[in-house]
Amino acid sequence: MATMQRMQTTGLELFYAQGYYNTSVDDILKRLDLSKGAFYYHFESKEDFFVQIIQNLLARKVYSMLIEPIEGHDNPLTLITKCFDDAMETAVHNEMDYGFILSNFLSEFNGKNDVIMKHLNEIVTVWEVNLVTTLQKGKFNGYLDRHVDCEAAATFLMSSYFGVRTLMTSSAPAAKKYRFMSQLKQYFKSIEAKVITS
Amino acid sequence: MATMQRMQTTGLELFYAQGYYNTSVDDILKRLDLSKGAFYYHFESKEDFFVQIIQNLLARKVYSMLIEPIEGHDNPLTLITKCFDDAMETAVHNEMDYGFILSNFLSEFNGKNDVIMKHLNEIVTVWEVNLVTTLQKGKFNGYLDRHVDCEAAATFLMSSYFGVRTLMTSSAPAAKKYRFMSQLKQYFKSIEAKVITS
DNA sequence: GGTAAAACTGACCATGTGGTCTTTTTATAG
DNA sequence: CTATAAAAAGACCACATGGTCAGTTTTACC
Numbered sequence: 001m002a003t004m005q006r007m008q009t010t011g012l013e014l015f016y017a018q019g020y021y022n023t024s025v026d027d028i029l030k031r032l033d034l035s036k037g038a039f040y041y042h043f044e045s046k047e048d049f050f051v052q053i054i055q056n057l058l059a060r061k062v063y064s065m066l067i068e069p070i071e072g073h074d075n076p077l078t079l080i081t082k083c084f085d086d087a088m089e090t091a092v093h094n095e096m097d098y099g100f101i102l103s104n105f106l107s108e109f110n111g112k113n114d115v116i117m118k119h120l121n122e123i124v125t126v127w128e129v130n131l132v133t134t135l136q137k138g139k140f141n142g143y144l145d146r147h148v149d150c151e152a153a154a155t156f157l158m159s160s161y162f163g164v165r166t167l168m169t170s171s172a173p174a175a176k177k178y179r180f181m182s183q184l185k186q187y188f189k190s191i192e193a194k195v196i197t198s
Numbered sequence: 199m200a201t202m203q204r205m206q207t208t209g210l211e212l213f214y215a216q217g218y219y220n221t222s223v224d225d226i227l228k229r230l231d232l233s234k235g236a237f238y239y240h241f242e243s244k245e246d247f248f249v250q251i252i253q254n255l256l257a258r259k260v261y262s263m264l265i266e267p268i269e270g271h272d273n274p275l276t277l278i279t280k281c282f283d284d285a286m287e288t289a290v291h292n293e294m295d296y297g298f299i300l301s302n303f304l305s306e307f308n309g310k311n312d313v314i315m316k317h318l319n320e321i322v323t324v325w326e327v328n329l330v331t332t333l334q335k336g337k338f339n340g341y342l343d344r345h346v347d348c349e350a351a352a353t354f355l356m357s358s359y360f361g362v363r364t365l366m367t368s369s370a371p372a373a374k375k376y377r378f379m380s381q382l383k384q385y386f387k388s389i390e391a392k393v394i395t396s
Numbered sequence: 397g398g399t400a401a402a403a404c405t406g407a408c409c410a411t412g413t414g415g416t417c418t419t420t421t422t423a424t425a426g
Numbered sequence: 427c428t429a430t431a432a433a434a435a436g437a438c439c440a441c442a443t444g445g446t447c448a449g450t451t452t453t454a455c456c
Contacts, residue, residue: 003433018310021219024413035435036415042433046414103364107305110367112216121368149381155365155374156358156381163361166301167353169308170319176353183347183354187381190388201403222443233405234445240403244444 004042006032008053016101019108020050047115054119058105061098062123067130076138077188080131084161084184088177091168100165128154148191160184202240204230206251214299217306218248218314245313252317256303259296260321265328274336275386278329282359282382286375289366298367301360326352346389358382 010031014023025039025046043049069083070076091097102123109116131154138144164180208229212221223237223244241247267281268274289295300321307314329352336342362378 019219019306021217022310025415026413037417037419037436038434040415103361104305104308106364106368107302108217110302110364112220117368124365124368149377152377152380155362155377156385159361159365159378160354160358161361162364163301163357163359164353166304166308166360166364167322167357170304170315170322179347179350179353180357182350183385186388187354187385190384223445224443235406235447236404238445238447 003034003038007034007039007042007049008056011049012053012057012101013096015050015053016096016104020105021108025049047113050116051119054116054123058098058101059123059126062102062127065097066099066127070130070134073137073141075143076134077143077192079134080157081181081185081188085177085181087161088164088168088180091165092173092177097165099161100169103162103165106162124158128158131157142193145191145193153191156187201232201236205232205237205240205247206254209247210251210255210299211294213248213251214294214302218303219306223247245311248314249317252314252321256296256299257321257324260300260325263295264297264325268328268332271335271339273341274332275341275390277332278355279379279383279386283375283379285359286362286366286378289363290371290375295363297359298363301363304360322356326356329355340391343389343391351389354385 007028011023011028014028014031017023018027025036029035029039039049043052065087066083069086070079072079087097087099091100102120105116106120106124109120132150135144135148135150135153139146139148139150144150160180164176168176205226209221209226212226212229215221216225223234227233227237237247241250263285264281267284268277270277285295285297289298300318303314304318304322307318330348333342333346333348333351337344337346337348342348358378362374366374
């Protein structure tokens with residue numbers, strides 16, 4: 001039990017740092033001082049191992065970082081701003097950011113492993129559905145302009161978030177974050193409910 | 199000469215489709231009906247091979263797809279809209295989109311291969327510098343609101359473009375493109391020069 | 397036709413990979 | 427203490443990988 005969890009945690013760390021195909025089962029085992037036997041006692045294969053990591057670690061973390069924080073009846077634009085800000089802050093400090101891990105793995109497995117892609121896309125879909133719902137509710141509650149296309153806004157938000165996380169890796173993450181957030185607010189201003197000036 | 203080019207073209211195709219670490223030199227050679235000797239006669243190593251692909255193919259294509267089209271004295275927002283639209287259109291039709299390839303490789307090599315990352319980041323920087331310049335010129339020419347932070351806008355544009363390309367791979371690329379473009383225009387409306395209503 | 401360099405062949409090597417299997421250790425319950 | 431099963435060890439295998447190298451073919455030029 002404890003061993004299984006240690007394996008998954010360490011596995012995710014290494015897969016994230018070096019990529020899935022670039023990390024061998026032995027790498028993970030060496031780090032944990034465990035043997036091949038222990039690994040294949042708990043998991044059917046490397047792929048099965050990774051799928052379990054997705055479900056047990058990645059999915060849960062994405063949920064608690066990107067989905068839970070935007071639930072509620074407040075202004076969704078405020079909530080999303082705060083949520084993105086927090087998520088990117090962990091990235092600035094070089095910690096593991098599960099939102100980024102997700103987009104990273106999406107790139108790595110795209111067109112290469114359908115089984116794993118299916119599981120990753122499930123997480124993306126959950127996020128998307130939740131964003132759309134939140135935005136629609138916000139529109140209903142008068143926070144968003146009534147002409148806003150919520151599906152489109154959700155796609156745009158997810159895109160920009162995934163993208164900025166890719167950019168932040170190369171250089172000056174704090175500056176990238178600041179710039180990104182300023183323009184996100186700019187965009188939000190353009191879709192928020194207009195004050196009637198009569 | 200011809201062989202070298204064939205190798206690079208096929209190499210990029212396979213690296214793009216299967217990833218760098220997931221594509222063996224033999225894979226490329228098999229496709230071209232060539233031998234190991236031919237490969238190592240032309241290139242020092244697999245890494246050297248890839249670096250040359252970046253410089254000879256990727257950099258040039260990114261330039262002609264994402265940089266050249268936004269040069270000129272017209273409204274930069276119009277030019278960028280058209281440019282993104284064109285770039286994403288090739289992606290909808292499952293062709294190789296070099297903008298996407300770039301962000302894809304950025305993900306694959308991030309933290310794994312510094313030499314290759316350096317070359318990829320060079321391309322990103324060129325794009326960024328060009329975007330910033332174009333936006334600043336647009337501001338000077340009265341197309342953009344004078345309060346716009348051009349560095350921030352460039353970061354935001356690059357982010358959203360990279361991100362949407364990741365999202366488009368999973369499902370319904372045409373719909374994703376449409377939604378993305380609609381919100382991009384929305385964002386552009388919020389940073390364009392305001393008409394004086396007095 | 398001769399010759400020298402360029403282009404290419406393919407067998408070979410060391411190393412690393414995911415995965416198997418038998419054996420041993422460890423924990424648990426009667 | 428012992429029987430039993432869970433957990434872990436680690437030697438082993440077949441195969442793939444990046445890379446080397448001595449040798450052969452092709453090309454271009456005098």
